Amino acid sequence: MRTRRWICMILASMLLCGCSPLREKNDIPGLPSLEPQNSLSYGEYEPYRATLYYLDPQRNTLSTELREIEVVSSAPKGKQVFEELLAGPSGRGLEGFGSEYTLKNIDITGGVANIYLLTEQNLSDQKKLALCAALSNTAVDNLGVQYANLFFNEEPAYVAGKPCGLLGKTDLDMTAFYESYLEKAAEPVWSIPVALYFLDESKSYILPEVRTLSFEGENYLQEILYQLSLGPEYKSYLLSPLLSNYVFTYQENFGSIGGDGLLCIDSPQKLFQGGGDQQMRQHMACLYHSFHGVVQGLRSMEFSRGMEKYTVTFSISQLYLGEEVLVYFPGKDRKHLERFHHVVRSGRAHNLKTYLEELAEGPLKIEQARALPCFPADMGSEGLLGAEMRDNIAVVNFSAEMLYSLEGMQKDELYLFLYAVVNTLCEDEAVCAVQFCFEGEIIDELGIFSLAMPLYPNIGLA
Numbered sequence: 468m469r470t471r472r473w474i475c476m477i478l479a480s481m482l483l484c485g486c487s488p489l490r491e492k493n494d495i496p497g498l499p500s501l502e503p504q505n506s507l508s509y510g511e512y513e514p515y516r517a518t519l520y521y522l523d524p525q526r527n528t529l530s531t532e533l534r535e536i537e538v539v540s541s542a543p544k545g546k547q548v549f550e551e552l553l554a555g556p557s558g559r560g561l562e563g564f565g566s567e568y569t570l571k572n573i574d575i576t577g578g579v580a581n582i583y584l585l586t587e588q589n590l591s592d593q594k595k596l597a598l599c600a601a602l603s604n605t606a607v608d609n610l611g612v613q614y615a616n617l618f619f620n621e622e623p624a625y626v627a628g629k630p631c632g633l634l635g636k637t638d639l640d641m642t643a644f645y646e647s648y649l650e651k652a653a654e655p656v657w658s659i660p661v662a663l664y665f666l667d668e669s670k671s672y673i674l675p676e677v678r679t680l681s682f683e684g685e686n687y688l689q690e691i692l693y694q695l696s697l698g699p700e701y702k703s704y705l706l707s708p709l710l711s712n713y714v715f716t717y718q719e720n721f722g723s724i725g726g727d728g729l730l731c732i733d734s735p736q737k738l739f740q741g742g743g744d745q746q747m748r749q750h751m752a753c754l755y756h757s758f759h760g761v762v763q764g765l766r767s768m769e770f771s772r773g774m775e776k777y778t779v780t781f782s783i784s785q786l787y788l789g790e791e792v793l794v795y796f797p798g799k800d801r802k803h804l805e806r807f808h809h810v811v812r813s814g815r816a817h818n819l820k821t822y823l824e825e826l827a828e829g830p831l832k833i834e835q836a837r838a839l840p841c842f843p844a845d846m847g848s849e850g851l852l853g854a855e856m857r858d859n860i861a862v863v864n865f866s867a868e869m870l871y872s873l874e875g876m877q878k879d880e881l882y883l884f885l886y887a888v889v890n891t892l893c894e895d896e897a898v899c900a901v902q903f904c905f906e907g908e909i910i911d912e913l914g915i916f917s918l919a920m921p922l923y924p925n926i927g928l929a
Contacts, residue, residue, distance in 0.1 A: 512537040513856060515544065518608040519552045520601040521561035527640050529601055531608075532556055540856075543814070545573040548609045549582065552601070564590075564598045573610075576788045576813045577675040579633065579662050580606040581760070583618045592626045593645045599624050600644065603634035611817070611896050614677060616662060616760045621781075623760055627652040630687070630761045632659030633677060657682045662760050663694055664753040665705035667810040668833065670746065672789025673753050674810060676702045687761050695757060704808060708753035709738060728766025730758075744777060751777075752784040759784070788813035792822060793894040795929060796830045796838035797883040804887055804928040805838040807831070819854035819861055819898075822891050827851065841887040843872035852906070859899040860921050861892045870905040873913060881914050886925050893924040900924075 515538040523530040536551055538544050549570050555563035571583040582602055590598065603615040614633035617624040624631040629652045637644060651657070659682075662675035676699045682690055698707040724730050732738065732751075747770065755768050759781065767780045789810040798805045807830065815821045827848035829840040842850070850869030855862050865873075873881060889901045900921035902909065911919045 513540055514538070515548075517548045517551055518605065519548075519556075520604040520608075521556045521563055522597055522601070522641065523560065524562050525560070527642055528638065529597075529604055529641070530561060532558060532561060543573065544817075545575065545580065545606075545610050546570060548605065549573065549602070552605050564594070564601065574785065574788055574813055575610060575612060575816070576673075576790050577662075578613045579675050579677065580610050580612045580615045581618065582606065582615055583621065585620055593641075595619075595624065596626045596631070596645050596648060597641045599626075599631055599634055600637050600641070604636050607636045614660065614662070622763045625763065629657050630659065630763075632661050632761065635660075655683065659761075661691070661694075662757070663691065663699075664708075664756045665695070665699050665702070666708055666749065666753060667789055668704055668706065669810065669831075670706065670749060671787075672810045672812065673708075673749065673756060673784075673787045674702070674705055674789050674791065675756075676700065676705060688758060691757050691761065692754070695753065708750040724762070724764045728764055730765060730768045732768060732770040747777065748779055748783065749787055751779040752787040755779050755781070755784040756788070785813075790814070790816040792816050792825065793891070794822065794825045795887045795890045796826075796834070796841050797880070797887060798838060799836075801839070801879045801883065804883060804890060805830075805834070806890075806929050807834050807838070817895055817897070819856070819863070819892060819895075820851070822895070823851050823854060823863065823888070824848050826887060826891060841884055843869075843876060843884075846872040856897065857902075859897060860902055861895075861898045861900070862902045862904060863888065863892070864904045864907055867906050870910075870913075876914075878914060881916065883928070885913075885916065885922060886928055889922045890924045890926075890929060 515536055517534045517536050519532045519534055520529045521532060522528075534551060534557065536547065538547050553564075553566075553568045553570060555566065565588050567586050567588040569585040571585050572581075573583070574581040599615075599617045602617055606612055606615040614635050616633055617631065627649055639647075658679055660677050661680045663678055664673045664675050666672075667674055678694060678700060680690055680694060692709070695707055696709040696711055698711075699705040738750075751768055751770060755765070758765055767778050769776055769778045771777070790813045791808050791810055793806055794809050795804040795806050797803075809825050809831070811821055811825070826841045827850075829842070830838040846869050850866050850872065852864040852866055854864065873884065876884065885903070888903075892898050892901050900923045902921040903913075903918045904910075909919065911917065
């Protein structure tokens with residue numbers, strides 16, 4: 468959890484509400500409510516201050532331009548931020564990268580942003596590396612990721628004949644950055660951070676684990692396969708798509724991709740654990756996305772089962788991309804909250820409704836030994852009417868039926884419900900506090916607790 472930010476929120480809550488973030492109703496006279504009380508319709512646009520990186524030719528480094536933009540709430544924020552970046556700097560003194568770029572897509576998964584650009588511009592290696600650094604810095608500062616994987620015209624970015632791999636944030640002189648890259652590229656072993664994709668526990672989604680891999684020559688496919696077979700290093704809740712003693716063969720030359728971008732796989736039963744066709748595709752998606760971030764020319768993978776042939780393309784593999792969210796459920800003792808990783812489809816994280824739906828579904832089967840459901844027993848996601856952001860406050864609107872159910876809960880159950888919602892939503896960097904509403908109205912009190920003001924997270928419960 469972001470400790471420094473939460474300390475600030477706790478101090479703010481103590482200033483607003485006394486020593487406890489959640490106050491009982493006999494302590495609330497004189498406190499104003501959040502205005503307006505009668506509506507959750509705040510418009511289609513939200514202001515956002517984007518941090519955009521451009522080349523400073525005087526200093527030969529990347530410099531930031533802070534730009535106030537109106538983000539359309541119905542479209543991905545990342546796409547809008549990068550379209551602003553590609554439009555070029557608005558002030559003097561900074562240099563853009565040209566206008567011949569189209570942002571095709573951004574996938575965010577497991578702390579990695581896969582950024583896809585289309586362009587007819589033929590950049591020098593030095594300028595391409597500077598552009599990659601600017602894109603990566605912008606992604607880290609605006610999208611809540613640690614790395615970016617850059618793709619030009621559906622191919623992973625290569626500089627000096629080598630894949631760039633994942634890029635984090637850099638503040639180096641761009642000439643020094645490029646020269647350092649060239650020195651490393653001249654060595655016999657090329658080491659870069661790579662996103663290896665594994666299955667989540669439910670085997671419904673694939674998630675990346677970032678690992679630095681060392682390649683000799685162009686043995687990209689072989690080394691990635693070997694590393695996948697070892698399983699995850701630090702994300703122990705992920706599963707390898709491969710058998711630990713895999714036998715992997717290619718048609719024709721080992722490791723070759725055909726001119727049409729097709730990589731054929733023989734004997735998949737020797738490579739993957741047993742399963743149906745759907746599960747095989749999920750396993751293949753792990754391989755495809757792991758290869759896709761490093762290997763040029765890959766367009767599809769084909770495997771055979773009996774007389775049937777199955778193909779996995781980028782668009783199919785993309786369907787399995789997941790994203791982790793942190794959710795909180797009441798502990799078995801009803802005195803604390805348990806924190807869990809849940810996986811949702813990529814693009815659904817950083818969405819208030821997604822977090823609330825995960826809470827409404829309750830803890831997963833594997834979590835039920837440690838946690839209890841958050842929502843009342845007779846109420847699920849149907850009790851949620853909507854959720855909106857107002858500045859850094861998440862305003863959550865529940866139904867009258869939900870209010871009735873909550874009124875029937877015990878004091879400790881209600882307390883943990885409130886803070887399961889607050890702590891979960893505040894895991895999103897954009898959310899600092901949560902305002903509860905029912906049928907669009909802010910109520911002064913629920914049981915013995917005041918809901919007239921937004922509630923801040925209580926890290927002491929977890």
